[in-house]
Amino acid sequence: MKKLNFKFKSLTMRIWATFTIIILIIIFSISFFYLVAFKAIDEKAKIQDLKVSHDFLITTKKFTEPNRFDELKNLRGSDYYIVHVDENNKTEIININKRRGLPPNVPNDPFSLNGSDVKLWMSSFITPGTLAEKQFKKSYKNIKFIFIISSVQYGDTGKSYLITYMPEMKENSLLYMMLIIGLVFIAIGFLTSKLVANYISKPLKELENYTVRIAHKDWKQPINIRNADEIGRLATSMNIMQKELKRADEEEKMFLQSISHDLKTPIMVIMSHAAAIIDGVYVESVEKNAEIIKDEALNLEKKVKQMLYFNTLDYVLENNICDIEINLHRLLFHIINRFKVINNNIKWELNIEEALIIGNVDKIQVSIENILDNSLRYAKEKISVTLKKEGDFAVIEIYNDGSNIPKEHLCHIFDNFYKDKTGNFGLGLAICKKIIKFYNGEIDAVNRDTGVSFLIKYRL
Template sequence: MKRWFKKLLQFKSLTLRIWMTFIVFAGVIILALSGLYLGLFKRMEEANKLEAISIGHEMMYQILSKGNRELAPDRTINFKKVGQIHHILLKQKQGKPLEVVSIDKRPIDPPKSFMTIGQLFATYIKGETVYKETHKTRYDHQDILFMMSTLEKQVQSIEQDENLMLVSYITYINDNNLLFFILGIGFIFIIIALMVAKIISNYICNPLRRLEQQALKIANKEWVEPMKIESKDEIGRLIHSINYMQEALRHADQEERRFLQSISHDLKTPIMVIMAHAQAIEDQIYVESLENTAEIIKIEALRLENKVKQILYYNTLDYLLEKETKTSDLDLKVLLEQTISRFELLNKDIKWQITLESAKIQGNKERLQVAIENILDNQLRYAKEKIYIMLYKQDKDIWLEIGNDGPPIEDKDLPRIFEELYKDSKGKFGLGLAITKKIIVYYGGEISVVNKERGVNFKMRF
C-alpha cells in the first residue's frame, strides 16, 4: 500500500507536483474547517439551546410547582431565546390514559399532535420523580432537545393519585448553511490555489526547462551563450553554477584538444626521424655510417619510449594517487642521496653542491622519487657547470631547493611551466613538471620556480 501510494505521487512533471501540493493543502484546510464546524460549532449551538431550555424550564417550574408567578426579572436572561421554548404538562392517573396539556398556548411545530409528542416524551420517564432531566430525540425529520421535571405533590391543583411532569422542549433543524458556506469558500480557495500554482510553476519550471536545454547542449559540447541570471535565489544560483560548469567544461575541452595536438606533434618528430633513418638503412644510403644511423634510431626510440611512459603515467596518476595505500614515513635525505647518486653519473662535468638535513615526511616513496627525478632531469638538461641542492627545516616546514646555473626561463613562461605539455618559446613540450606538481600538491606540498641571477631555482615546501 505504501509503495503504491508513493508511486502514485511520483509525477514526472514538476508543475503537476506543485498543483497537487496546492490542491492537497486546500483540501486539508477545507476538511479541517468542516471538522471544526461539525465538531465544535454544532456543540456550541446545542449548548446554547440547552442553556435556554434550562432557564425557561426553571422559570416555568417555579411558577407551576410553587405558585411563584411574580418572579423578579433577571436582566442576564436572554428572553428572546427563552421565548422559543415550548412547555407541556404530562398528566398521568392510575387507570387512565396519558393526558397532554399545552401550557404556553402556542402552536407546536413540528409535532402535529400533543398526544403524539407527549407519548414520545413519556417513553423517557424512568422513575416517579425527576428534576431537570435532559434528553435529545428526533421526530418528524427534526431534532428535539427537551428537559423534564416532576411537579411537587403539595401543589393544590394536583390530586394525590395524579402525577404531573413538566416538559420544556425546543425543535430545530440542523442548519448546514455554514457548512455549505465553508465548502464554497474552500472551492474558491482551490481555484485561487490553482491560479497561484500556475504562476509559481511557471516561475520555477520555465528556468528549469531552459536549464534542461542548456545542459543537453553542454552534454553534446555545444558551447552556447551563458544564461542570463534574473534572480539571486536558488534558481539564480543554479543558473550561475550551470554557466560556471559550461565555462569549465569548455576550457577542459580546449585543454584536451590542445593536449592531444601537443602529444601528436611531440610524438610525430621521433617517429619521423626513426622512419627516415630506417628507410635509409633499407636503401643503404647513410649520412655517415650504418652504426651511426642505428644509434640515431636507438636514441629516438628511447625518446619516444620515455614520452609514451610519461603520457601513460600522467593519465593514470590521478587514479593511482586516489587509490594510494602504501604511505609511510620517508627520510627525504636518504631518498635524495639515492637519486642524486644515479644522476651524477649522467654528466661528470657538472659540479654538485649538496647540503642535506634529515627530514621526514609522510608519502609514497615511488611517487616522490618520480617527482624529484623530473626536477633533476630538467635541471641537469639546462645546467652549464653547476647544480646545487639544499634540504633544510624552517619552523614546521621542510624546504627542498634544486637549482642550476643554466639560462633563465622567460617571464611569460614562468606561470605556465607546470602545465601539461606546455609549449615554451623554444617549441619544447614536457609532462615531467606537470607530474611533479601533481604529486607534490597531493602530499600537501607546494612547488614554485624562480629565476636567479645565474640559473633557475625550483623550490618545494612540505
Template sequence: MKAKSLSTQIWMWFIGIIVGLCIILSIVFYVTLENFFEEQMYTYIEQEQKQEINSIKITPSYTQKIKPREVVPALPTVPAVPITESVPKHNIIYNTDTISGQKKEKLEPKIKMEIVQQAKTQKIENKRYEKVVEGKKLYYVISKQKIGNETVYVYSYIWENLKKRIISLLRNIFIGILGVILIILIPIRIISKKLTKPLMILEKDMDRIAKRDWNEPICIEGSEEIKDLARSCECMRQQLVNHDEKQQSMLQSISHELKTPIMVIRSYIQAIKDGYYPRGNLDTTLDVIDQEARRLQKKALDLIYITNLEYLSNHKTLEEDIQLQVIIQQVYERLQYERIDINWNLDLDNIVIKGDYEQWKVVFENILQNQIRYSKDKIEVALKADDENIIFRVYNNGPFIEDEQKHKLFNAFEKGSEGQSGLGLNIVKRIVDMYNGKVWVENQKDGVVFYISMPVKN
C-alpha cells in the same frame, strides 16, 4: 511512469494542501459547531421553559390542565443558522406522577417514565439531559419548581437531528471552498508556469551543453535561488570550455611532439635503405634512431602516466606510511652520477606521510632531473616541517626563469631550452595537487628555487 512537470506538481501540491486544510477545518468545525449548537439548543429550551413557567396559572386544587402557550420566540441567543424547525414542548410532573402538558405528545410512554425517574432523582433545580432515539437526539431540561404549596417538575424538550444539520452546513462550506479553489486554479497554474519557466530554459541550456554546444553563456533571470543555480551552471560551462581548450591544445602539442621523432626515425631508416648514412656511418646513424626512439618512448610513458593520474585523482589511491627522506635519498643516489661535476647538499628531516610510494618517487625524480639539467655545479635539497606544512625545497645555481615562463612551467608540453618531453613538471604538479599541496618556483640572486608545500594532515 513519466514524471510530472514541476508546474503540475506545484499545482497538485497546492490543491492537496487546500483539500487537506478543508478536511482538518471540517473536523474542527464539526466538533466546535456541535458543542456550540448544543449549548444554543439548551439555552433556547431553558428560556422557553422559563417563560412557560411564568405564564402557568394553577388553581388552588392544582388539577387544572396546563394549556400550553403556542409561541415562537425570537431570542438573541439563537444562532443565525436555524438549528431547529419547532419550538420546545413543556410538561409538568406532579407528585402523583401525573403529567400535564401538550396534547399532541410524541414521546413514548417508556421515555416518559424514564424522565419521571430522572426528575425524582434530580437534586439540583435545573438539569440538562439528552437521549438518542432512533438516530435522532432528544434534548430536554428538567426544572424543579415550587407552585403554591406543591413541588412539581417541569420538563421541556425538543427533537433535533443535529448531526445532519451540521454535516449539511459543512458540506455547503466545503462546496463553497471547492468553488473558490476552482476559481483560483487558473491563476495558480499561470503562476506555477511562470516560476518554472527559468528552470525549463535552464534545462534546454543543459541539453545544449550535453551536446558540446557550450559557447553561448547561460544567463537566466528569476529568483535568487534560480540565479544562483544559473551561476553555478555557467561556472560549469566555463570549466568545460577551459577543459576542452586544454584538451585541444594538449592534442595539438602531442601530435607535434610525436611527429618530430617519428619523422627523424622514418627518414633515417629510409636513408639506410637507400645506402646513405646521414651521420657518416651505420652505427652513428642507428644511435640517432635509438635516441629518437627513446625520446618517443619517454613521451609515450609520460602521457600514459598523466592518464593514470587523471583516473587516480577521481578514485581512492593506495595509502601507506612512506618516509619522504628515504625516497629522496634513493633518488639522489641513482641520479648523482648523471653529472659528477655537481656538488650536492642534502638536509632532510625524518618525515612520514600517508601516500603512494611510486607517486612520490616520480615527483622527486622529475624535479631533481630538472635541477641536474639546468644547474651549473650546485644543488641544495631540504625537507622540513612545521605545525602546519611540509616544505620540500630544492635550489640550483642555474639561469633565471622569466616571470612569464614561471606561470607556464608546470603546464603540459611547456619546456625550457634543455627540456625533453615537457611533461615532467606537469606530472609533479598533478601529483602534488592530489595531496592538496602546491608547487611553485622562485628566482634568487644566484639561482632558482623550486618549492613543494603540503599540509601536514591531508
C-alpha cells in the same frame, strides 16, 4: 499490479497539482475541525442556552405564558411541557405552551406527526425522586434530542416534571461554504500556478538552450544573470562550468597539436633511419643509425608512458589503499643518490631535516622525482634541496641555478601539456601538482635572483 504513475511532464501541471493538494488538505482539515471541534462547541452552546431557558421557567414558574425562546438561533425547534404523575402513577402530558406552527427558519418538525409518542418517550427517562436539571442526549427514530428534566410544583396532588427539549438541527451551511471557497481557491490556484510556472520556466528554458549550446561546444557568450535567486546562482554555476569546459577544450586542442608534432618527429626520425639501413644509404655506420633509432624510441616510450600514467592517475589515487607513514628525510636521500649519478658536474647542497607524512610512497616519490628531473635538465652548476617544518607542513625546496622562467609562463607551468621554452610538451609538472593536491598539499615555482625554486608542501 503495476504501480500507478502520476508524474506530470508539464511544470504547470506539477505546480497546479501541488497547489490543489495543499488547498484540499486545508479544506479537509477545516471540514474535520467543523465536524469534530466546531460541532462539539456548538452543541455545548445549545445545551447551555437550553439550560438557561429551563432555569428561567423554573424560576419564574410562568409555565402557561408563551415565550419566544425557540426563535433564538441556538434554540430553534425547542419547546417544553409538563409531565404529571398522579397518585395512581398515571402519566399525563400537559402541553402548556404548545406551539402554533413552526418557528422561523425551521425546515421540518421532526415530531409534528406523532408528538405524543416523542414526549412519552422522553417521559420514560423520569426516575423516582426529585430531579434537578437532569440532562439527556438521546436518539428517537434516528433523530437526536437534547432534553432536561426537573421536578416542579404543578397541581395539588401527584408529582410534576418540567421537560425542556430541542431536536438537533444539522447546520451544514459552513461546510458548504468551505467547499465553495475551496473550489474557488482551486480555480485561483490553477491560474496562479500557470503564472508561477511561466515565471520559473522562462529562465529554465533559457538555461536549457544554453546547456545545448555548451554540449555543442559553443563558447561564444555566457548566459545573462538577471536575478540573485536560486536560478541566478544556477546560471552563475553554469557560466563557471562553461569556462572550465572551454579551458579543458582548449587544453585538449593544445595537447593534440603538441602531441601530433612531438610524437610525429621521433617517428619520422625512426622511419628515415630505418629506411636508410634497409636501402644501405646512410651517412655514418649502421650502428650509429641503430643508436639514433633506439634513442628516439626511448624518448617516444617515455612520452607515451607519461600520458598513460597521467590519464590513470585520478583513478589510482582515489582507489589507493596503500597510504602509510613516510619518512621524507630518508626518501629524499634515496631519490637524490639516484639522481647524482646522472650528471657528475652538478654540485648538490643538502639541508634535510626529519619529517613524517602520510601517503603512498610511490606517488610521493614520483612528485619529487619529476621536480628533480626538471631541475637537473636546466641546472648549470648547482642544485640545492632543503626540507624543514613550517606549522602543519613539511616544506621541500628544490633550487636550480638555471635561467628564470618567463613571467607569462610561470603561472602555467603546472598546467596539462604545458610547452617549455624548448617547444616540447610535458606532463611531469602536471603529474606533480595532481599528486600533491590530492594529499592537500601545495606546489609553487618562484624565480630567484639567479635560478628557480620549486616549493612543495605536504601536511605533516
